[in-house]
Amino acid sequence: MxxxxxxxxxxxxxxxxxxxxxxxxxxxxxxxxxxxxxxxxxxxxxxxxxxxxxxxxxxxxxxxxxxxxxxxxxxxxxxxxxxxxxxxxxxxxxxxxxxxxxxxxxxxxxxxxxxxxxxxxxxxxxxxxxxxxxxxxxxxxxxxxxxxxxxxxxxxxxxxxxxxxxxxxxxxxxxxxxxxxxxxxxxxxxxxxxxxxxxxxxxxxxxxxxxxxxxxxxxxxxxxKHLDGICHVYVDDRADLTKALNVCDNAKTHRYGTCNTMETLLIARGIAAEALPLLAKAFKAKDVELRVDAASRAVLDHARHDGALVDATEADWSTEYLAPVLSIKLVDGLDAAIDHINTYSSHHTDAIITEDHDRAMRFLREVDSASVMVNASTRFADGFEFGLGAEIGISNDKLHARGxxxxxxxxxxxxxxxxxxxxxx
Amino acid sequence: MxxxxxxxxxxxxxxxxxxxxxxxxxxxxxxxxxxxxxxxxxxxxxxxxxxxxxxxxxxxxxxxxxxxxxxxxxxxxxxxxxxxxxxxxxxxxxxxxxxxxxxxxxxxxxxxxxxxxxxxxxxxxxxxxxxxxxxxxxxxxxxxxxxxxxxxxxxxxxxxxxxxxxxxxxxxxxxxxxxxxxxxxxxxxxxxxxxxxxxxxxxxxxxxxxxxxxxxxxxxxxxxKHLDGICHVYVDDRADLTKALNVCDNAKTHRYGTCNTMETLLIARGIAAEALPLLAKAFKAKDVELRVDAASRAVLDHARHDGALVDATEADWSTEYLAPVLSIKLVDGLDAAIDHINTYSSHHTDAIITEDHDRAMRFLREVDSASVMVNASTRFADGFEFGLGAEIGISNDKLHARGxxxxxxxxxxxxxxxxxxxxxx
Known part of the structure; x- marks a missing residue:
């Protein structure tokens, strides 16, 4: 010894x-x-x-x-x-x-x-x-x-x-x-x-x-233990636009270096033409670099978005930037969003923006993450915000303590x- | 691969x-x-x-x-x-x-x-x-x-x-x-x-x-996971003798090969002269081999116990017999019993027999085991008996599921x- x-x-x-x-x-x-x-x-x-x-x-x-x-x-x-x-x-x-x-x-x-x-x-x-x-x-x-x-x-x-x-x-x-x-x-x-x-x-x-x-x-x-926080917000095609704008802005830009910051934004195809240009404009105002898939680029080009866009690569979907960088992807709808999240998320915190009750409840149940949210900023995933009174850490594990x-x-x-x-x- | x-x-x-x-x-x-x-x-x-x-x-x-x-x-x-x-x-x-x-x-x-x-x-x-x-x-x-x-x-x-x-x-x-x-x-x-x-x-x-x-x-x-079950019953000097006899007999002899069977019996010095000869007699009737410490042997000799006794060794206190064998030790009282159990128990199931409320509550709180009991047989430590409806196993771990x-x-x-x-x- x-x-x-x-x-x-x-x-x-x-x-x-x-x-x-x-x-x-x-x-x-x-x-x-x-x-x-x-x-x-x-x-x-x-x-x-x-x-x-x-x-x-x-x-x-x-x-x-x-x-x-x-x-x-x-x-x-x-x-x-x-x-x-x-x-x-x-x-x-x-x-x-x-x-x-x-x-x-x-x-x-x-x-x-x-x-x-x-x-x-x-x-x-x-x-x-x-x-x-x-x-x-x-x-x-x-x-x-x-x-x-x-x-x-x-x-x-x-x-x-x-x-x-x-x-x-x-x-x-x-x-x-x-x-x-x-x-x-x-x-x-x-x-x-x-x-x-x-x-x-x-x-x-x-x-x-x-x-x-x-x-x-x-x-x-x-x-x-707590590993990384690759957190998503999914803007559903039945989202309230004001809520979507407020929540996405807060989830990404409130603080860049925290584990509950949004790293990937998923947008339903049906609302992309309306929502994405507004969101991109808000992020541009705060100098957030946008890494977009081809479909998002097409929507933003069509809307004559005034700002630089980087092509997202496969690696972007599993990257925790902890920086003013955001990856954006268009998805067909709720099922595709849940699939993407369950594949690429670090199972930390993911949110849906929707007015549709069934979709909200499905998202809560089917997304396999420690904290799942409806119409709220991922930044709320925190012991004090959740009312625990104190926090020793955030757990990414499923056994014993989670979140x-x-x-x-x-x-x-x-x-x-x-x-x-x-x-x- | x-x-x-x-x-x-x-x-x-x-x-x-x-x-x-x-x-x-x-x-x-x-x-x-x-x-x-x-x-x-x-x-x-x-x-x-x-x-x-x-x-x-x-x-x-x-x-x-x-x-x-x-x-x-x-x-x-x-x-x-x-x-x-x-x-x-x-x-x-x-x-x-x-x-x-x-x-x-x-x-x-x-x-x-x-x-x-x-x-x-x-x-x-x-x-x-x-x-x-x-x-x-x-x-x-x-x-x-x-x-x-x-x-x-x-x-x-x-x-x-x-x-x-x-x-x-x-x-x-x-x-x-x-x-x-x-x-x-x-x-x-x-x-x-x-x-x-x-x-x-x-x-x-x-x-x-x-x-x-x-x-x-x-x-x-x-x-x-579930490892071994070295379960104890502590007979306090404020025990009801009938309860002590019934519970100890059941905890040891109901089934010998199960993990919630009593392997060590602790008896408070103050009740040993009265309780131990009765208990030893009951175990002798069922051919249970008794491995006793010196103090227990003295009590049984004094009471002219009619049956073989084996001297307990240090190894006995941490042995899961899964057999008609029982180790017996005299202890000064509650504190010594808790100390012994927290040292030698496999943290599975341990019970106290007492009519004293404060001692019962202290035993429940201070014994660091998955199931702790007052005036009940250790054999009750079981998913069906506890009302879980089903049992996938018994956990000896402290994190996540216990018991x-x-x-x-x-x-x-x-x-x-x-x-x-x-x-x-």
């Missing part, structure tokens, strides 16, 4: 022990810990920024770009968001211990399901210190123990945050091992974390596609049986 | 296509298919028994034992059970399409969750032809496509059953590829099935521990959003 193996096994063993105490922790104790952590961050702003400054200096020396430095920076605004996030999670209802569906069976036993923590959650993320607090807060509130492994460039401020989390847990009488931050930058630590099935119940990776693809190769612990994952996604249901001495015949 | 790879990829591609049609199939069509399959089995009893006779002859030639031959045999009783099973699944409520929790959000959108099929289910089982029909029925009713891979010794009768399933699907206007039976005995087929994540959404292995351990090594497709898995376990929840043209600010 290497020393990294030993170190990680130690973290795992302590996390497993702490998870048992967390599973029976009272709501009051968990909330007190969250509040104490928020207070400590408030108090130690200066120290946190000092630690962060050392991380930032090293990151600049290594030549990281401005976007990286931005994500790594612990500004006052970032600290405020952390503090507010902790208070918000404290204010959420405690999901643990809820018993649902308790029913008597003919044998006399009463059977229901109790919501319980998963146990030990491993979170792997890049150099964004805010995730340290977000993830700790959600794991803590849901009664889990957490092992956090942030990007190596944030080691100093993550260590400083870990100290405050530990202090908050202790103040509330909870085990300090309930949240542990991996203190080594060695990559082997990640390899161990995602394979020690004995101590870790689930891994939540938060980061880019390349991180997740790498983890998928090696992980033996189940993951709640935005809130506190409930960090729990499972076990069966509880209330008897009176019943035996089986 | 080997020919097995090609063959399995072909099955996968066809299953994926069929799964889309199954996802939108009506309840009436699914029930009609189940009834048609039942009718066809009824009609072709003779042919099925002929195919089975050829399987049995080969199995006998290979020197398989009587228990194996028994499981492989398609008796009239086994055929009746299949037919009845199909009719029962047809009578169950269709889980697909149910929308729950639909709530308006301040933005104006309405968000809920819709129950949908998982997609393509791979079932891997041993030479028990009844599983072919059970698994096909549950996958079909839950709107999934299935790829079934039964034991190689049952190839002929599985092929005959596959023909009838296909006929039933066709009669109901459903795609025949919705249930496909792997027709090769080549082991490589299993290797491919459990790794083709593109075409298979979940694997349900039904079989012994060794099968599942082997699959766990290689699988890339998620599994709903007995019914139709709902073969489904997932996707978010549905009803809007009126809303956009995100």
């Amino acid at each position: 290497t020393s990294i193996d030993e170190y990680m096994t130690g973290l795992g063993r302590r996390a497993r022990r702490a998870s048992r105490a967390m599973a029976r922790a009272s709501t009051a104790a968990k909330n007190a810990a969250l509040d104490a952590i928020a207070d400590a961050i408030e108090r130690d702003r200066a120290e946190l920024k000092d630690a962060n400054a050392r991380d930032l200096a090293r990151a600049r020396d290594k030549g990281h770009d401005a976007a990286f430095i931005d994500r790594l920076t612990l500004s006052d605004k970032a600290l405020n968001t952390m503090i507010e996030g902790l208070r918000q999670v404290a204010a959420l209802a405690d999901p643990i211990g809820e018993i649902s569906g308790l029913k008597f069976r003919p044998t006399g036993i009463q059977v229901g399901q109790m919501r319980v923590p998963l146990g030990v959650i491993g979170i792997i993320y890049e150099s964004r210190p805010n995730v340290t607090i977000d993830a700790a807060a959600l794991c803590l509130k849901s009664g889990n123990a957490a092992i956090l492994r942030g990007g190596s460039e944030a080691l100093e401020c993550n260590a400083a945050l870990a100290k405050l989390i530990s202090e908050g847990l202790e103040a509330a009488g909870l085990p300090q091992d309930a949240v542990q931050v991996v203190s080594t930058a060695d990559r082997a630590a990640v390899g161990k974390l995602i394979t020690m099935t004995e101590y870790v119940d689930v891994i939540v990776p938060r980061g880019g596609k390349s991180l997740i693809a790498r983890l998928m190769e090696e992980a033996r612990v189940p993951m709640i 935005p994952v809130g506190l409930d996604g960090l729990t499972s249901l076990k069966y509880v049986v209330f008897g009176h001495g019943e035996i089986r015949n | 080997t020919s097995i790879d090609e063959y399995m990829t072909g099955l996968g591609r066809r299953a994926r296509r069929a799964s889309r049609a199954m996802a939108r199939a009506s309840t009436a069509a699914k029930n009609a298919a189940l009834d048609a399959i039942a009718d066809a089995i009824e009609r072709d009893r003779a042919e099925l028994k002929d195919a089975n006779a050829r399987d049995l002859a080969r199995a006998r030639d290979k020197g398989h034992d009587a228990a194996f031959i028994d499981r492989l045999t398609l008796s009239d009783k086994a055929l009746n059970t299949m037919i009845e099973g199909l009719r029962q699944v047809a009578a169950l409520a269709d889980p697909i399409g149910e929308i729950s929790g639909l709530k308006f959000r301040p933005t104006g959108i309405q968000v809920g969750q819709m129950r949908v099929p998982l997609g393509v289910i791979g079932i891997i089982y041993e030479s028990r032809p009844n599983v072919t029909i059970d698994a096909a029925a549950l996958c079909l009713k839950s709107g999934n496509a299935a790829i079934l891979r039964g034991g190689s010794e049952a190839l002929e009768c599985n092929a005959a059953l596959a023909k009838l399933i296909s006929e039933g699907l066709e009669a109901a206007g459903l795609p025949q590829d919705a249930v496909q039976v792997v027709s090769t005995a080549d082991r490589a087929a299993v290797g491919k099935l459990i790794t083709m994540t593109e075409y298979v959404d979940v694997i349900v292995p039904r079989g012994g521990k060794s099968l599942i351990a082997r699959l766990m090594e290689e699988a890339r497709v998620p599994m709903i 007995p898995v019914g139709l709902d376990g073969l489904t997932s929840l996707k978010y549905v959003v009803f809007g009126h043209g809303e956009i995100r600010n």
